[in-house]
Each structure stands twice: as C-alpha cells, then as structure tokens.
Amino acid sequence: MTLKHPAAALVALALFAMQLTACGGPRTGRVSGDGEVVYEDPQAEETVTTHWGSTDLQTTAESLTQSLLASRWIKDASAQPKIRLREVRNFTDEHIDTKGITDKIRIMLLRSGLVRFLADDANLDAVFAERDLTETATRRGANKLLADTDYIITGTVRSIRKRTKTVGDVYYQVSLELTDPQSGEIVWADEKEIRKLTTKPTIGW
Amino acid sequence: MSRISLFSLIVLCVLLLAGCGRSTHIYADNKDVEVDSITHIQDGEFLVVSAVLVSSDNDDATHSVYRMLWFDADGLLLEQTSWRPVVVKGGAPVHIRERSTIPGAAEYTLLISNDAS
Numbered sequence A: 001m002t003l004k005h006p007a008a009a010l011v012a013l014a015l016f017a018m019q020l021t022a023c024g025g026p027r028t029g030r031v032s033g034d035g036e037v038v039y040e041d042p043q044a045e046e047t048v049t050t051h052w053g054s055t056d057l058q059t060t061a062e063s064l065t066q067s068l069l070a071s072r073w074i075k076d077a078s079a080q081p082k083i084r085l086r087e088v089r090n091f092t093d094e095h096i097d098t099k100g101i102t103d104k105i106r107i108m109l110l111r112s113g114l115v116r117f118l119a120d121d122a123n124l125d126a127v128f129a130e131r132d133l134t135e136t137a138t139r140r141g142a143n144k145l146l147a148d149t150d151y152i153i154t155g156t157v158r159s160i161r162k163r164t165k166t167v168g169d170v171y172y173q174v175s176l177e178l179t180d181p182q183s184g185e186i187v188w189a190d191e192k193e194i195r196k197l198t199t200k201p202t203i204g205w
Numbered sequence B: 001m002s003r004i005s006l007f008s009l010i011v012l013c014v015l016l017l018a019g020c021g022r023s024t025h026i027y028a029d030n031k032d033v034e035v036d037s038i039t040h041i042q043d044g045e046f047l048v049v050s051a052v053l054v055s056s057d058n059d060d061a062t063h064s065v066y067r068m069l070w071f072d073a074d075g076l077l078l079e080q081t082s083w084r085p086v087v088v089k090g091g092a093p094v095h096i097r098e099r100s101t102i103p104g105a106a107e108y109t110l111l112i113s114n115d116a117s
Helices: A006-023 A054-070 A099-111 A121-137 A140-147 B003-020
Strands: A081-092 A116-118 A151-163 A167-179 A185-201 B024-030 B034-045 B046-055 B062-071 B079-081 B084-088 B094-099 B107-114
Touching: A054 A099, A054 A167, A054 A185, A054 B084, A054 B094, A081 A099, A081 A121, A081 A167, A099 A116, A099 A151, A099 B046, B024 B034, B034 B107, B046 B084, B046 B107, B084 B094
Parallel strands: A081 A116, A081 A151, B024 B107
Antiparallel strands: A151 A167, A167 A185, B034 B046, B046 B094, B062 B079, B062 B084, B062 B107
C-alpha cells in the first residue's frame, strides 16, 4: 500500500505515534504511585525522635566491632576464636530489638575474617533439627564443634530518660563483654554512650 | 657515587615513597567544621585513622555528621561507616578514631557534612 497524498501520510504517522504511546514503550525499571515515597540513605543520621533508632544501632555496632577487633584476644589470636552470641539484655523503658545490634556485630566480625561464629540461641534449634535429620549420614564427632566455644558475647542496654515540658533528654549506654566460658574471665569489655536531646518550642502554631 | 648509582637511588626513593603513600581524601561541606589534623597507622591488615576536628564557630556548638570510606589498593570501595553524629564546640577539638573492619584497606576518605536534622 502506498500513501501518495501528503495528508494521508501525516494521518498514518500520527496513528503510528499514538499506538507507540499506548504501548508505553520500554519500561524504565521504576513504578510509582500517587503517594510521596522516596528511597533514602539507610545509613543517614536519623533524628525523628529520641527513641532508639537506626543511627544508634549502626554506630553502636560499628564502634563496638572496631573495639573488639582491636582487642588482643581477637587481633593476636593464633587461630580464629570461635564465638557464640548470647543475650544482650534490654534494661531500658522501651522496646529495643537487641538482636539487631548483635546480628550487625556478627556480620562485621565475620567479614573481618578474624573470628568464627557458632549458632546462637535463636537458631540453635534449627541447627539441632538439621543435625538430627543428617545424623545417619555424618559422624557424631563432627558435631563436637558446637561445644567448643572460645568466647561468648553478652551485653546490656540501659537508658536514663528525663523530660520537662519543653526538653526531653535520653542517655543510652550499651555495653558488651567477651567472656571465656571455661574460666569465666571477662577478657574484653567496652561501651558505647549516646545522648539525644529534643526541644519543643514554648510558643507554637 | 656515579651518576647512574645516584639516579638509581633517586628512583628507588621515589618508588618507596609512592609505595608508602596512601591517598587521603577529605570532603567537607560544613564550613564550620575543619579537619585540624589526620593521621593513620597500619595495624596488621587493618587501617586505623585518627583525626582532630575543630570548629571555627567559637560561640555555638556545631552539629555535624561524618563517615569514613575505606578503599582497597585498587581504589575499590571496601566498606563505609554509617553517618556518625558529632558535636564540635569552638575551642574544644574533638578527636575521632575509625578502624577498618575488612582486611586490605589501603586508602580512605573522610566525609564531613552538615547535620541533616
């Protein structure tokens, strides 16, 4: 088919363009709705409230990991020490998922390549269940590793909170200990202190 | 000492200096906070950086954030810390210390920014 008339060619071109528009063309890898949703830097300083937040978790885990890696019990160990995470107890007046702190510390310590981690309380049941399933195919001696903990990590989170009509002040103290379970000796301990202050204007809208 | 030996010595010194040198970068968009000094040591396979931050504002405390980026010898990003809040008051230097936690860090960059809050 040939379109000899210029107007007919123009109409055909316009129809073709409209069809392309209807198809949407290539997708860009982004779908958004009507709401205001944007991605932000997950490691940005977060100061929405004075409650325990992502910045507190990240800075605490990073600082304590750096301190732990600098301790001679880890840094100068002849072989990679085997560590098991125990509970970090929350003595504050708010809900804090302390496992978020220890999980991050464990990830960073494993990335360092200086330590080995044994299954902690949270996933020990899954480990035992898996071992029971595969027990016939493995030697019992291979499971001895589970009892050979060189060190355990324990800790506490505490807070002091004070508030007036216009000022709110919260102080967090996160302390961790590295303990030799055989001797009971605490070989390393360190803390991270955080203070946050919020003020409310006396005259508002 | 012959010219060739002297030339070889100079080249050797330059190569040694190049090998020892580490790229240190500081980027700051906060005009009130300055890096007074920054040093680093090699601790095994890890780098430890110590810096002193000072404020040019003598009256008010400056709320800032900083983060450290660690690069390997090829310039590839190994890890980065989260943004850390720091309060710098005029006349009171603040010492910060950061340690890489992944082996092989050879270069680092210190970023200092305005407090986002």
